[in-house]
Amino acid sequence: MASYKAPLREIHFVLDDVLNVGSLAQMPAFAEVTPELIGGLVDEAAKLIENQIAPLNAPGDAQGCKFDNGEVKVPDGFADAYKLYWQSGWVGLCNDTEFGGQGLPYTLSKVVDELLCSANVAFALYPGLTVGCFEAILANGSDEQKKTYLPKLGTGEWTGTMCMTEPQAGSDLAAVKTKATPNGDGSYSLEGGKIFITSGQHTMAENIIHFVLARLPDSPPGVKGLSTFVVPKFLVNADGSIGARNPVNCVAIEHKMGIHGSCTTSLQFDNAKGWMVGAPNTGIQNMFVMMNLARILVGMQGLGLCELATQNAIAYAKDRKQGKAFNGGATIIDHPDVRRMLLTMKATVEGARVLAYETGMYVDISHHHPDPAVREEAQDWVELNTPLVKAFCTDSAVDLGSLAVQVYGGHGFIREHGVEQIMRDAKILCLYEGTNGIQAMDLVRRKLMLHGGRVPKRFFAKVRAESTADTPVGFIAKPLREALEDLEKTAAWLQESFKSNPDDAGFGAVDFLRAFSLVYLGFNWLRMAKAATNHADAGFRESKLNTAQFFASRMLPQVHALCANVRTPASALMQLSAEVF
Ligand SMILES: Cc1cc2nc3c(=O)[nH]c(=O)nc-3n(C[C@H](O)[C@H](O)[C@H](O)COP(=O)(O)OP(=O)(O)OC[C@H]3O[C@@H](n4cnc5c(N)ncnc54)[C@H](O)[C@@H]3O)c2cc1C
Structure with missing residues (x-):
């Protein structure tokens, strides 16, 4: 069975040292939301989720849901756990206080979503869609509808x-x-x-x-x-x-x-x-209120599974003895190829966490900042980041689930170890809430063009500004600048070619979304490396800087190959008739 321990040190590092979650308290809506309050709530959620919900993950998978005479029976333990979860206030965490919610930042609810989805992604869907339904009625419902449905949806009782x-x-x-x-x-x-x-x-x-x-x-x-x-x-x-x-x-x-x-x-x-x-x-507009938030939620499901896959693979690799490595070690973590897999997993999940939480903060700012110009800019970021969070985190969940099985060897293929469940659970995330192909088209057709290209330009300018100073993190700043240049060139190519041959954009969209996401992760690793440079814990510092090094030298360069793919016109491929395929 896969085990789960909430990665609290990682989460606190991202919230406090990289993203400065305390800045949310500058907005009147969250004046009392200190980093200590957020940290304390994350720790509380972790306890409940690790102890009450994670243990239902493997049995729930084995038992499944049963349909009998018009009624559906969920797996044993789910009903009690759901009751405990909503009654403890976790469903209504960021919902409006007028309707039973606690009015806390959306960012915090995304952190809790990550924990819940690592522990039991199937269970997480029950509260997840409830919050989406609440938001949709809140945004467009009549006063009567709000009064009738929201108080009980807002807490999760319905x-x-x-x-x-x-x-x-x-x-x-x-x-x-x-x-x-x-x-x-x-x-x-x-x-x-x-x-x-x-x-x-x-x-x-x-x-x-x-x-x-x-x-x-x-x-x-x-x-x-x-x-x-x-x-x-x-x-x-x-x-x-x-x-x-x-x-x-x-x-x-x-x-x-x-x-x-x-x-x-x-x-x-x-x-x-x-x-x-x-x-x-x-x-369609009303549904999009729900769908946009649901897309971010599905990204959190992906992030949760990435974390679960990574922590189980690392624990197994430290324990499993097999063969003698070149360095003399006897556990599989000493083999360079296993290390490659583990570092790919670590670099992906830790980088994706910054993307996902930062998107949560932009949602909070876009709703609550007193200055309309700041709200508008934050909304631009939410628009841009939503397809990245949805598609990158969920594609990564499939990739990392597969890598976890690979790290376990044949044992990974056997049910009792639980990592094959991660692979099976992950695939749906790439399909619902708009397939990842549709997310990529959203990025290329809508987000690149939105407000005359203002949205991606903001991203390019921000990454450029952050990556100009070379020391002490030049090892990542330089390849990031190079990748950014290629990405910008490719975005411009897509913006032009879309007008004359939209098939080119359609063909390159998925590669472009991955290239964009890798540059975003490069930006995240740059910020993490800076924040870790003076970290008091030497082991943590070393781990962060080495993973940043791995990302810079092994993952960031993939951007160039992906961009070259995107810029290859597709017209000839589209001419092939379906009959001869
Ligand atoms: C477990 C599960 C839970 C679900 N939960 C819900 C739910 O709660 N509510 C709900 O309403 N739905 C739900 N869905 C449905 C889900 O959202 C759809 O399956 C999804 O939107 C894809 O639609 P489809 O399956 O018909 O695939 P299709 O639309 O037939 O797509 C097939 C393939 O064609 C591609 N494609 C289609 N159109 C285009 C295009 N224009 N451009 C490029 N590529 C394209 C797709 O990317 C995909 O690769 C769920 C599905 C599953 C399996």
């Missing part, structure tokens, strides 16, 4: 879903068919089928609130004709008590490659009663 996908409508939501017909009393009757709906049916909470994408009878075709509706599993009486069962039923659950403890349901809406959230035909 759970939430996001209902978009249908058999013919996956990445392309324009094809959504579920119909919403007005009843004449302000409510709507929803009819249609949704597939792959996470947490769509269970009995861990007394109510489930579905946030549904559907089409009005007279709406225009395509995405412009979609609206959003809130559809509760149980109708809610005027006094807030639970009313009649609404006809939204689970007709099946999926049998999946991983995340077995999370129920993935097919839901049938048989004239289920719902209420429109926001204006007619603004469904």
Whole structure:
């Protein structure tokens, strides 16, 4: 079984020494949120998660969810753990205090998400989508809807879903068919089928609130004709008590490659009663409130699995004796190839943690800073970073899960060690909330072009400014500047070629996203190396500086090959007919 210990020293280093999380307290909304308060809460969350939730990970995977006569049974222990989790305040950590939340920084909730996803990523989906559903109703719901649903969604007492996908409508939501017909009393009757709906049916909470994408009878075709509706599993009486069962039923659950403890349901809406959230035909914009935050959350799932894979691989490599190494050592950590794998894992997860937490801080600043210009700049960063966090952290979870199995050798392939579960759990992260291919297109087609290219320009300028002084971290500053130059050149090439041949952009998008992410990680490693240079703990300092060295010499240069790929026109490849493929 994989074991999990929260990497508290790493987390505190990133929050305090690299990102200065204490700066959030300069905003009136968080005036009382000191670094000590944040640190204390992270430590508390770690205790609960390590002791109560991590032990359910392997048994939950083995047992899975069961569907019986319209009801879904989650794995043993999940219901009690969920109750403990929401009642301890962790679901509502950053939710609005007016609706049962604690009003703490979003950044803190992302740190807790990382811990929870390392411990048990399948379990983490229950609170995760609940917070997304809360945010979507908060942003566009009427006062009545907020009063009815948010107090219990805000604490996690009720759970939430996001209902978009249908058999013919996956990445392309324009094809959504579920119909919403007005009843004449302000409510709507929803009819249609949704597939792959996470947490769509269970009995861990007394109510489930579905946030549904559907089409009005007279709406225009395509995405412009979609609206959003809130559809509760149980109708809610005027006094807030639970009313009649609404006809939204689970007709099946999926049998999946991983995340077995999370129920993935097919839901049938048989004239289920719902209420429109926001204006007619603004469904896609309303859904994006939830989707943007959910994309960052999925990135945290990836980060959590990267950490789990890395810490288990390191522990195993320190223990497993096999062969004699050139340096005379007898454990596999002494073999250069094993060290290569472990350093790749360390460099990736520690660098990605800075990207993910920094994105959390930008979300906080974009919502709460008193100066509109600062809020606008922070929002630019959130826009740019979201596809990077989602795609890079989740692709890395698959890569690092695979490396962990490799470090374990044949033992990694055997269930009892638990690292094969990481590989299986990780793959879905690259697929839902917009596949990673779609994330890459978002970066290339939208984010590079947004506000006349202002967004990437900000990033390039910031990295350049940080990497100008060579000492004492010249070993990474110089290759970072070179990689940045190549990335900028490639971004300019894409911005131009997109106008004349969009297939080039489509072909290069995934490589570009990885190149962009590696430059971002280079920027992070530069900042970590600077912060670690005078660290009091010599072992920690040595580990950080050596991993920075590895990243600079082994991972950052990959940017040049990726950029060369991107700049190779794809027109000839697109001319190949599908029949002869
Ligand atoms: C376990 C699980 C849980 C899920 N949870 C939810 C949930 O809670 N709510 C919900 O609504 N949905 C959920 N989904 C659905 C998920 O979001 C979709 O599966 C995903 O959006 C991809 O859609 P698809 O499977 O139809 O793939 P397709 O859209 O058919 O994509 C297939 C391939 O084509 C590529 N592709 C498609 N269109 C383009 C394009 N325009 N440009 C470039 N490449 C393209 C994709 O990147 C992918 O590689 C879940 C799915 C699973 C498996």
